[in-house]
Amino acid sequence: MGITTRPRRTTPIRVLIAKPGLDGHDRGAKVVARALRDAGMEVIYTGLRQSPEEIVRAALEEDVDLIGLSILSGAHMALFPRVLALLKRQRAASVPVFAGGIIPDEDAKRLKRAGIRAIFGPGTSLGEIVSTAEKLARSRA
Amino acid sequence: MTRPGPLPSAARAIVKGDRRALARAITAIENGDPAADPVLRALYPRTRGVPVVGIAGPLGVGKSSLINALVAKLRTERRTVAVVAVDPSSPFSGGSVLGDRIRFERSADDTGVFFRSMASRGAAGGLAAATLEATRLLDAAGFDVVLVETVGSGQVDVAIREVATTRVVVVVPHLGDEVQTLKAGLFEIADVFCVNKVDLPGADLARRDLDDLVALGSWPGGWTPVVVGTSTAPPSGLDDLWAAVEAHERHLDASGGRAADERRRLSGEIVGLVRDRVGRDLIDRLERDPELRRLLDRVVARSLDPRAAADRLLAGSRRSR
Ligand code: B12
Ligand SMILES: Nc1nc2c(ncn2[C@@H]2O[C@H](COP(=O)(O)OP(=O)(O)OP(=O)(O)O)[C@@H](O)[C@H]2O)c(=O)[nH]1
Ligand SMILES: [Mg+2]
Numbered sequence: 001m002g003i004t005t006r007p008r009r010t011t012p013i014r015v016l017i018a019k020p021g022l023d024g025h026d027r028g029a030k031v032v033a034r035a036l037r038d039a040g041m042e043v044i045y046t047g048l049r050q051s052p053e054e055i056v057r058a059a060l061e062e063d064v065d066l067i068g069l070s071i072l073s074g075a076h077m078a079l080f081p082r083v084l085a086l087l088k089r090q091r092a093a094s095v096p097v098f099a100g101g102i103i104p105d106e107d108a109k110r111l112k113r114a115g116i117r118a119i120f121g122p123g124t125s126l127g128e129i130v131s132t133a134e135k136l137a138r139s140r141a
Numbered sequence: 142m143t144r145p146g147p148l149p150s151a152a153r154a155i156v157k158g159d160r161r162a163l164a165r166a167i168t169a170i171e172n173g174d175p176a177a178d179p180v181l182r183a184l185y186p187r188t189r190g191v192p193v194v195g196i197a198g199p200l201g202v203g204k205s206s207l208i209n210a211l212v213a214k215l216r217t218e219r220r221t222v223a224v225v226a227v228d229p230s231s232p233f234s235g236g237s238v239l240g241d242r243i244r245f246e247r248s249a250d251d252t253g254v255f256f257r258s259m260a261s262r263g264a265a266g267g268l269a270a271a272t273l274e275a276t277r278l279l280d281a282a283g284f285d286v287v288l289v290e291t292v293g294s295g296q297v298d299v300a301i302r303e304v305a306t307t308r309v310v311v312v313v314p315h316l317g318d319e320v321q322t323l324k325a326g327l328f329e330i331a332d333v334f335c336v337n338k339v340d341l342p343g344a345d346l347a348r349r350d351l352d353d354l355v356a357l358g359s360w361p362g363g364w365t366p367v368v369v370g371t372s373t374a375p376p377s378g379l380d381d382l383w384a385a386v387e388a389h390e391r392h393l394d395a396s397g398g399r400a401a402d403e404r405r406r407l408s409g410e411i412v413g414l415v416r417d418r419v420g421r422d423l424i425d426r427l428e429r430d431p432e433l434r435r436l437l438d439r440v441v442a443r444s445l446d447p448r449a450a451a452d453r454l455l456a457g458s459r460r461s462r
Contacts, residue, residue, distance in 0.1 A: 010172060010173065010235075010262065011172045011174075012235060012236065012260070012262075014168070033238050034238065036236065037231060037234060037236035037237055037238045038231070038234050038236060039234065039236060040234045040235045040236045041236050042230075042236060042237045042239060042260045043236070043237065043238045043239065044239045044242055044258050045238055045239065045240050045242070045243065046242055046243065047240075047242070047243030047244075051249060053249035053250065054249045056249075057249045058242060058256075060160065060161050060164060061160060061164050061255060061256055061257055062164065062242075062257065062258055063161075063164040063165055063167065063168045090161075092161070
């Protein structure tokens, strides 16, 4: 049995990892989800083909501290700003959004200016992703 | 009877349909945040005792897919539905990948549905410690039906007995030896047996086995479990599944079983809450209170055995009241 007593207070970071649009590349999202789990976070994985509306709704129902978008299809310039706009409309712009996948530097610069807090490309170390996730989640208002 | 008085603002928002307030309150429950207390207290008198349907069964049998199908069906009947889906936390990192949402396919603008994933956070029995109170908030928030998915550890997912009014145990054809282990545990608390994936070969055999099990078993409470066969793709048997759930809910009303079950569950809940608080308090005091530390020292030194120490602790806490 062991000690079944409920711990007094625990506040693991909750993160939504979402795959927006018609993109079938899910290895990166799964690798990142597992790395965040191994760092003690609770990761809600949405699965493939999520609309920005579905992503924002899931983020609010799941009350996450951070949203991670994974995209390798090239549609990031259409989909990411839409996620940010919907969050703003729901008065949830305080939930930080970061992202990864195949995103050219030029686009990454513009997306960061639009409010995506961090963007990581292929080969990024998982340690770097985890520490950024921790920092961003703690920054949530 | 506590009369519903003025509500604290979070509770008021939840009753008015503010889904973010609901989501935040569930987080507060999960985190043991005292902010949850006034909300739970205010909303308890507003709970109506809606059907809470537990969907339990081993890993990968199709629990989430069935929930998705049931939500779709209930929505065509214009009933509102909330889902709490529990997945295991890693015993090592404490983290979790919650994947039940992958099967959930509602359109984003359907406000008649609410889906919440929940990590078990080390609780035994296939649910999280926060699941019961979360279902209570969902009831007070006005949902007509609450569906709860267990972790999927098979035999040991029995905590659903303390949360659900109707328990559906899902199996699939060719479970093999796992069926034997399920017989002690999960099978004993089933109100409905659902053989899912009847599109796969072996479904008839699995149903016959369950029919035999039901025929041979003794079922207290006057309800004999119903066996149904389903598949989520292509959809079949889902009406039968829901009809069986509703038949059981009607039986609970007709037999007085609902009140009796609720009384049993609440008694267990209160005892559990007291055990948690007393336990936490004692764990703290065993380390901090000098007198209790000496008691622990003596047990460590083998001059007192753990049971005798427990006797003294209990005697001490009675005296101090
Ligand atoms: C494997 C692969 C596939 C597999 C996918 C298997 C799967 N289930 O994931 C298969 C064979 C199915 C496939 C198919 C296709 N692919 Co492909 N594929 C690749 C490949 C070679 C590797 C991708 C991969 O898995 N990497 C490993 C993971 C771990 O890395 P990652 O995803 O980049 O993730 C890292 C970071 O980006 C970051 N990250 C990723 N997500 C996130 C999220 C967050 C929140 C954070 C913080 C970080 C983060 O962290 C990870 C760890 O460092 C890439 C080329 C490349 N080198 O990237 C092409 C590539 C992505 N594919 C491409 C294409 C075009 C296709 C197809 C359209 C090909 C076709 N014509 O049929 C199809 C489309 C499939 C579909 N339905 O979408 C192009 C995309 C071009 C573009 N965007 O402009 C690429 C770039 C190849 C190329 N150079 O042209 N592909
Ligand atoms: N053939 C068949 N496959 C099904 C059926 N229902 C679900 N599945 C598949 O079974 C797998 C598991 O389905 P889930 O709904 O995720 O099962 P689950 O019981 O929720 O799984 P866990 O939450 O991981 O325990 C998926 O690949 C589904 O597509 C069915 O009726 N027939
Ligand atoms: Mg599931």
